[in-house]
Amino acid sequence: MTTARGPLLLGVRHHGPGSARAVRAALDAGAPRVVLIEGPPEADPLLALAADRAMRPPVALLAHAVDDPGRAVFWPLAAFSPEWVALRWALDHGVPARFIDLPAAHSLAAGPAPDGPGDDGGPDPLAALAAAAGHDSPETWWEDAVEHRGPGTGSGGPFAPFDAVAEAMSALREEYGDGGSARDRVREAHMRLQLRSARKEFAEHGDAAVAVVCGAWHVPALRERTTLAADRALLKGLPKVRTDITWVPWTHRRLARRSGYGAGIDAPGWYGHLFDAPDRPVERWLTKVAGLLREEDHPVSPAHVIEAVRLAEALAALRGRPLAGLAETMDAVRAVLCEGSDVPVGLIKERLVVGDVLGEVPDTAPAVPLQRDLTRLQRSLRLKPQAGERELDLDLRKEGDAAKSALLHRLRLLGVGWGEPAEGRTGTGTFREGWRLRWEPELAVRVAEAGVWGTTVLAAATARAESLARSAVTLAEVTALAESCLPAALPDALPVVMRALADRAALDTDVGRLARALPALARAARYGDVRTGTGAKTGSGTGTAALAEVAAGLAERVCVGLPPACAGLDADGAAEMRGHLDRAHTAIGLLTGGQDRAGEAAGLRGRWEGVLHRLAERDTVSGGIRGRAVRLLLDDGRLDRDRAAVLMGLALSPGVPPPEAAAWMEGFLGGAPGGGLILVHDERLLGLVDAWLTGVAPGAFTDVLPLLRRTFSAYEPGVRRALGERVRRGPGGAGGPAGHGPGAPGFGPGLDEGRADAVMPLLTLILDRTHDLAEVTG
Structure with a gap:
């Protein structure tokens, strides 16, 4: 047995519930005086926290470089991890526990391993052993060989599984050499040094007084007879960094990924179930699945569960497995409980097979000041x-x-x-x-x-915003930052951000960049007070008022620079500029709506209206931009329908090249709110479009068809049907130029005053409530 040959070398699979149960049984039988565990030695002072009632796995040890916190590594542990079971056994029995892996100070200095510091190097031992046993799935082989067998199953008692695993790993290492990288050899040298030290310390109790819990791949290396000098030579000159380490909460979902102790298990929820329910696990699992489905209003009866258990056991027998595993139970679930549907199966995998368990760590665990302030805020806000x-x-x-x-x-x-x-x-x-x-x-x-x-969330966010403002290169970066500062309630950062914003805006002459930056400023200036719940004023007088001043200045520069920037553009440039036009129009609408300074607002609105009129009537401007300017003016009531019809008629006249006319139509009809409804309710405009379409030459029509299809396909089905009905009726079919004759569905010959009067009480009630809400909200 292992006890007769030296220390208890318990080779395990990380996050294996069968390994965890076997470790507990072996420790109970061997009763060692010290337990050595694969893990970072810097965490030894934190091991006592594992016994705290507030510590609930899954948790992880987090080590990071003091001077570069982004260089970090985790050692995750679940309740069914053999390392966690060994640690808790030692704490419960008053036995010292120690981590013996390479210190995190060296691991972080050398950079992360491909799959994390706890990963077993070399070939995949499970895949090799599964292939030797005739299995094509390493997971299935491991479940059959270890997870589905209780501790002490078979001859040899509680130590026999570890002897068998060690023998298998020795054979694999002989076949593949030492199988590991230089990092693995260094780690194993450090483990051997720690093992020697523990054996010397507890020599009076014999070698069996020392137990080692580590990845099975490392067991042959710990048995290897090497000299103290040789191991020290491997560790000499290793790079090192200052390191902090603490416990942090972990999740089952994150445990399913390959990192840290690199098992990369796909079903942590299932493994947790196997660990918690070693007796009748299939019946208990399917009962749990049935409970979840019933919570989601899926009809499941006890008869379904009984039938699913029978099917899972039959599948296991057909596949030559000692016990139904996850594959068999999920096949039974799909067939019996879910009636062949993969939709509830996906829910079961999400909630139970993986699970959304989040661990907890006690408040006494070390943490940076910012984390402590965040924890305090989370509690006070019940978040x-x-x-x-x-x-x-x-x-x-x-x-x-x-x-x-x-x-x-x-x-x-x-x-x-x-x-x-x-x-x-x-x-x-x-x-x-x-x-x-x-x-x-x-x-x-x-x-x-x-x-x-900073040491608090407020101070840190303020300092971060100030730093970003000083280092920002583009105007868009600063405007986005200004928009973020108001909802974050960072009044102390706003003066710095506003100075940077004014500086960048004064230096930037590109109309496109100014137009892209304007909406963020307008939103922040218009809604900042409402969304932060404060006046957003600081002692220096900055806030939404100052933000509005910068935004208004930016809008003035857009008004000046946009018309010349729209001349002589190709198709791609015109499409991009049309987007700038839309953004500027929306932003100026925000800036001029609901301002206390009505005179200034009216002045900016008037200047912007003049810009749109110049764009709508200037022949050197692309058709798409001219069409969009006409539509914006029409929607805002700044252009009457007669004038809009004249401009459309000019744009769609026979002398205009069809591609240019199609671009005008796309600008007028495409992308605008309710774009197609204007044609439904204005038969004159619809007639102009229809006449132009029917007059396009067949050769030119194929050129403009993609653009027209893009324009009209964006309309809702109801709008397209209404347009088709109006075109089918033809001109005058609605009984008049406005389309309000008796032949138009939904329209009468004139105003029905009786029906209109019946609507007035409800309309008055709605408007009064809206007015009251406006007064309450300011």
């Missing part, structure tokens, strides 16, 4: 980190929700992507804000990195 993705809807009128929003925005500014704004759920300029939250273990590294900016 607990969770492994699974969840939706968070905030009402920014509430103080608590506004504080949550500010925290999430500050963390994004620091590069800690705990929350992402939910697309379509955050209403610009409203009191609602939506987020999607998911806490990933790697965010602990991001927090450690961000610690260089």
Whole structure:
């Protein structure tokens, strides 16, 4: 047995529940006086925390370089990890536990290994052993050989599995050489040194007083007879960096990836179940699956569970397996509980096979000051980190929700992507804000990195914003930063950002860049107060008012520079400039809407209206830009329909090349809100378009067809049907030029005053409520 030949060398598979049970049984039988575990020795002072009631796996040891927190590495441990079981056994029995792997100070200095520091080097031992046993799946072979067999199964007692594994690893290393890289040889040399030291320290109790729990691949190397000098020579001159180490929460989802202890298991939830339910695991698993399906309103009865158990056992027998594994149980689940559908199977894999378990660490664990402040804020705001993705809807009128929003925005500014704004759920300029939250273990590294900016989230985000403002090169970078500072509630950073913004805006002469930067400034200036829940004023007088001044100055420069920039453009340049035109129009609408300085707002609106008129009527401007300018003026009520019809008639006249006319139509009809409805309700414009289309020569029509198809295919089906119906009826079919005759569906010959009067009470009620809400919200 292992005990007769020296120390207890317990070779395991990282994150293997069968290995974990076998380790516990071997330690109970061997009763060692010290337990040595594969892991970073710097963590020895933190091992006692594993006994804390607040410590709940999965957790991980996080080591990072003090001078470069981004250089970090994890050693994850689950409840079913043999290393965690060995550590808890030692703490429960009052036996010292020590980590014996290469120190993290050396590992970080040398750079990360391909799959993390705990990865077993050389060939894949499971694949080699599975092939030798006639299995084509290493996972299936390991489950049959180890995971599905209880500790002490067969002859030889609790130590026999480790003897067999060690013998197999020795054969593999003889076949493939030492199989490892230079890093593996260095790690194993350090392990041997630590083993020698422990054997010497506990020599009076015999070699069996020392137990070693490590990856099975390393067991032959620890048995190898080498000299002390040879091992020390391998470790001599290794690079080293200052390192901090702590415990951090881990997740089952992250455990499924290949990193740290590199098992890269695909089913941590299933492995956790095998560890917690060694007796009748199939029945218990399928009962758990049935419970999940019932929670999701999927009809599952006890009879379904019984039949699924029978099918899983029959499949295992047909496949020559000692016990139904995950493959057999999931096949039975799909066939019996899910009726062949993969949709509920996907839910089961997400919730149970992998799982969204998030571990916890006690408050006494070491942490950088920024992490402690973040933890304090999370508790005070009742914003607990969770492994699974969840939706968070905030009402920014509430103080608590506004504080949550500010925290999430500050963390994004620091590069800690705990929350992402939910697309379509955050209403610009409203009191609602939506987020999607998911806490990933790697965010602990991001927090450690961000610690260089300050000891609190507010101070760090402020310092980070100031640094970004000073180092920003382009105007767009500064405008995006300014837009981020207001919802993050960083009033102290705004003066620096505003100075940088003014400097970049004064130096930039490119109209396209100015137009791209303008919307972010307009949104921040228009909605900053509402979205932050504060006045956004600082002692130096900066805030949304100052932001509005810069934005207005930028808009004035766009008004001056846009007309000449639109002349002489090719098709691609015209399409890009049309986008700038849309953005500038929207931004100026925000800047001139609801301002206290009505005179200045009216002046800017008037100048922008003049720009659109010049663009609409200038022949040297591309048709797409002219058409869009006409549409913007028409939608804003700055151009009557008669004049719009005249301009359309000129643009679609026979003397205009068909591609240019098609571009005008795309600018007028494409991409605008309700683009096709204007043709539905204005038969004169529809007639002009129809007459132009029918007059295009066959050869030219094929050239303009892609552009026309792109324009009209964007319309909703109802709009396309209405247009087709109007074209089918032909001119005058609606009973008049306006299309409001008795032949037009939905229109009468005139105003029905009785029906209009019936609508007035409801319309008054709606408008009154809207007015009241406007007064409340300011």
